[in-house]
Amino acid sequence: MDSNNILWKRKYVFAMMLSTLCMICSCCDVRDKEILLKFKEGVTDPSGLLSSWQQEQDCCQWKGVTCHNITARVINLALPGDYYDVVEHGEYNLQKCLAGDINLSILDMEYLQYLDLRFNDFSTISSDSTVNSSTLIYINLLYNENLFIHSLEWLSRISSLKYINLGYTNLHMETNWLHWMTALPSLVELHLDSCKLEDISPSLEYANFSTSLQVIDLAHNYFHSELPKWIFNLRSHVLEIDLSSNHFIGQLPNTLPKLHSLNALELDKNYLNGSIPDWIGQLEYLIALEIDDNYFSGFLPSNLGNLSFLEAFEAKGNLFTGVVSERNFAKQKNLKFLSLGSPNITFDFDPHWIPPFQLDGLHLGELHPPLPQWLYTQTSLRMLVIENSKFLSEAADNNNFWSFASTLEELFLYNNTIEGDLSEVLLNSSFIILSSNNLKGGLPQLSSNVIFFQLTNSSLSGSISHLLCHNKKSNNKLHYLDISDNDLSGGLTDCWMNWKSLRHVNLGGNNLHGSIPPSMALLSNLTSLHVHENNLSGDIASSSLQYCRSLSILNVRENSFSGNIPKWMPQSSRILQLRSNKFIGNIPSQICQMPFLIVLDIAYNRISGHIPKCLNNITSFVDMHYSTSWIFYEFFDGTVSVVYVDNLILLVKGQLLNFQSILKLIRMVDLSSNNLTGTMSPQLFSLSQLHFLNLSHNRLTGTIPKEIGNMTQLESLDLSKNELTGEIPESMSSLSFLSNLNLSFNNLRGQIPSGTQLQRFSELSYIGNADLCGPPLPKNCSNHGDDTKTLGENDDDGDESDFLSCLYMGLGVGFAVGFWGVCGAIFFSRKCRHAYFRFLYDLRDRFYVLLLTNLNSFR
Structure with missing residues (x-):
């Protein structure tokens, strides 16, 4: 062996x-x-x-x-x-x-x-x-x-590294990152996406990266410069370059770079300008070219059509001019995604042209009618997006388009002028967004395949029953329904039993009337209901909604609902917005059992009684780490995923603001314009995470508790038009985030705490309190205090003056009594009268002798 x-x-x-x-x-x-x-x-x-x-x-x-x-x-x-x-x-x-x-x-x-x-x-x-x-x-x-990574020097000592991904870490302080990365002899992929980098050495001609480097991803950083020269001088083996979503300016180089093997070039969402050089069409291995949302101008190179490997071409949102025709796509048999649109581009396709490609996705913008006819040859198309366009000028186009649209999985049309009536259209796509399209007529019909349907701000009229009652199937997949901000009328219909999968319903901003229908009790998955700004009425407390045990957001503002505030809201509730209705009764204590509540808005109703002392049991109002997650809607049908976060319009700081991405961070209590009485308990002011508190236009009494200083996150406080008394507590000066304050028209007194931020508010924040003084009010507390002090210091003098006044008055009275007593004795007693006159005569004789003696002495 x-x-x-x-x-x-x-x-x-x-x-x-x-x-x-x-x-x-x-x-x-x-x-x-x-x-x-x-x-x-x-x-x-x-x-x-x-x-x-x-x-x-x-x-x-x-x-x-x-x-x-x-x-x-x-x-x-x-x-x-x-x-x-x-x-x-x-x-x-x-x-x-x-x-x-x-x-x-x-x-x-x-x-x-x-x-x-x-x-x-x-x-x-x-x-x-x-x-x-x-x-x-x-x-x-x-x-x-x-x-937070201060330096990448330690990485440069790992000579064996081939793959580095530090995406979404903080490299803001690292200004020498390029030097450290070029020191790695084996580096193949470098991913520094969203790292807050600022320095990219734009004037550097060459960066001595490894000969193995294939991928460099620097997207979503803070680069404010021209495109770095060294990027286009990288060795020919580089396959992917991503510089998207930065602040790059300037133009692409005119000469063909060394990047002959490049597969992907992503320059989208920058501030690049100038024309697209012809060498782009010579990158024969290019698979993805993304240059959308820049300021590129001029004509699209005709040799782009020679890129036979190109799968994704995104160029919308630029300033291109000229004609786009079949020549621009002549050999692009592998194209799967196309994004194109510019206000000065004219589409001039042969109506009989059949493209060599079959697209998966198409995004068109700034179109003028008619739609290119080759669109209807795309039998593999899954997603169609059309924005800022005008189309469907003829009935034939209308029928063709909506028939074609029914074959798509995703249909997104927004900010368009679409001529035609949807009431006879059956929509079949899984995900549909039709917003701000100037549509007319009634609602369309939905098939059981639709998962996500949004048709908003489009002036549609008629009843919602046309949408909901035609489909009697029990296997409907609809999770998300938003038909808000139209001109829909009639009742809420009673066909909700056909749509038991619904999780989000938004019918707000219409002209709907009537009460909550019984069939809504069957929406066991409903988490969010918005019916705001309608003419709805009835008693919600006893309505069928009490059986929707998953409901977390109830928005019924600006209707005519009456009765008591519902006590059946689940403990998982996040938002209760009942403002501008006709609710009566007290605030139920069950609200205090909702630890996740972030918005309690029952303003402009007829609520009476006291403010519950238990509001501090709502954990999200006192713990910054509680309830920071949010309700979102993720829809997935095997190939397509859509994530949508709920939004809400709130009246804060005197303004109507739409909150969506940061809504989960808002903490708000608005009980204004009701008939609330009693005092404000110290527990109310232990809500340390509250941002907005409005108790104005009620009949609250008592003082402002000193515990208000605990509300360290407070941005807006309105206690105006109540019957509050006492002084403004010094602790209020510690509210460093407070930017809106209204204490007007109460019975507050004393000096506004001085030397604090409370002076920077205008006097409108304090007017209507007659006994308040100090800046910013014109009433001077110091003068008022000196007068008081003078009176205090002269109390003894005041007593002495009173004594002398009484003494002089007594002397006067005594003199008068004595005088008239003597006169009475003289006139009523003969003996006294004779003696009195003898005294006067004797006094006269003495005065006469004295006068003569003095006169003789002058002679």
């Missing part, structure tokens, strides 16, 4: 024995285990992802750890957060993420090849050793949005 074969067999047997022994003995490398446990020490793990990482267990059996089959050394560490588990309700669920510190000593595992920590919430990177790995080829930290 050959000695080489014998040696090989011995090695094989030994390896098998070693592998078996490792499996039996769980011989995890001791050093690797120590490094992993050290990594765990710096990690916060609220969901217990690392619960299996125990000292007594083999680290090769730990979750996320992969060891070599023979050596039992750790080669892979993969602890990504599951995207669909972590991203709940349209946002990150931090309770299901790893957080804390990434200790780079983990790279000291000498055989580690693969590190995947994406979709987590790490915030820092630290190192207890010098990073110098020679085996790591893959590192992925994608979607650690709170991870």
Whole structure:
């Protein structure tokens, strides 16, 4: 037997024995285990992802750890957060993420090849050793949005790296990233998408990237410069370049770059201008060209039609001119997605032309009638988007178009002028958005295939029964219905039993009347109901909606509903908007049992009684980490996925504002314009996360509790037109976010706390309080205080003056009494009268003698 074969067999047997022994003995490398446990020490793990990482267990059996089959050394560490588990309700669920510190000593595992920590919430990177790995080829930290990386110098020392993905981490402070990345000799893919980068060295002619580099993704950053020259001087083996969604300006180079092998060039959503150079049509291997939403002008190069491998061409939202015809697409047999539209482009296709391609998606804008006839040859088309256009000028076109549209999975038409009546049209697409199209006539009909239907702001009239009552099938898939902001009339119809899958219904902004129909009780999946701005009436408290136990958003503002506020709202409720109706009675205490409530709006009703003291039991009003997720609607039919987040119009700071993306962050209580009485309890002002509080136009009494200083997030406070008394508490000056304040027309007194932000509001915030003083009011508290002080200081003088007045008055009275007493004695007693006259005569004689003596002395 050959000695080489014998040696090989011995090695094989030994390896098998070693592998078996490792499996039996769980011989995890001791050093690797120590490094992993050290990594765990710096990690916060609220969901217990690392619960299996125990000292007594083999680290090769730990979750996320992969060891070599023979050596039992750790080669892979993969602890990504599951995207669909972590991203709940349209946002990150931090309770299901790893957080804390990434200790780079983990790279000291000498055989580690693969590190995947994406979709987590790490915030820092630290190192207890010098990073110098020679085996790591893959590192992925994608979607650690709170991870702040000051420098990438440590990456440049991992010479074996081939794949780097730091997308959605914060590299704002890293100005030398380009230098560190060009130091990696084996780099194949570099993904720095959405990293807040600013410096891209636009004047640099060449960047000495690895000869292996194939992909460079720098999309969604903060680059404010011309396109970097080095991008177009990369070596010919580069396959993908993504510079989209930045702030690049300038023009494309006129000469053909070295990028002969380029598959994808993405420059969309920038500020690029000038014409498209002809060399674009010479990139024969180009698969995706995305230049939409820039300021490119001139003609589209005719040689674009020679790009036979092109699958996606997106060029809408530019300033192109000239004629687009079949010549521009002559050889594009692989084209799958086309996006094209410009106000100065004319479509001049031969009506009999049959394209060499079959599209999956088509996005057209700024069209003028008629539609290109080749559209109807696209039998594989799944998605059609038409915006800012005018079409369907003839009945034949109308019939052809809607018949064709019924074959599509997704139909999106918005901001168009579509001539024609939809009332005889049957829509069959899974996802339909028809918004702001200036449509006329009645509603269309829906097939049982429709999942998402939005037809808003289109002046449609007639009854909604035409839409809902024609289809008697029980297998309807409709989840989302929005026909708001039209001119629909009649009742709410009683055909809701045919649409039990509905989760979102928006009928607002129409002329509907009547009450809630009984069949709505069958909408067991309904989470969001908007019927605002109609003429609806009846008692909601006893309506069929009480059986909709999944209802989280109830918006009935600006109707004529009456009766009591419903007590049956589920504990999972998020929004209760009842403003501008005719509700009576008290605010039910059941509202305090809704911990997720973020908007309580019952303004402009006839509510009486006291404000419940238990509002502080609503956890989302007092805990910033509670109820931050949001209701969103994700629809998936196997190939297409649509995500939609609910929105709401709120009256805040005196303005009607539409909240959608940040609605989940809003905390609001509006009880204004009712008949509420009693005092404001201190518990009310413990709602530390509340942003907007409006209690105006009621009959509230008592003082403003000093606990108002606890409402640290308050942006708007309106307590006007009540019967409040006392002084403005000093603690209100600590409300640093307060930008809207109205305390007018109460009975407040004293000085407005000085030296605080309360002076920056206008006097309109305080007028109607006669005893308030101090800036910004014109009434001066200091003068008023000095007068008071003077009176106080002269109290003794006041007593003395009173004493003298009484003394002088007594003397006067005594003199009068004495005078008339003497006179009475003289006139009524003869003896006294004779003595009195003798005294006067004697006094006269004495005065006469004295006068003569003095006169003789002058002689």
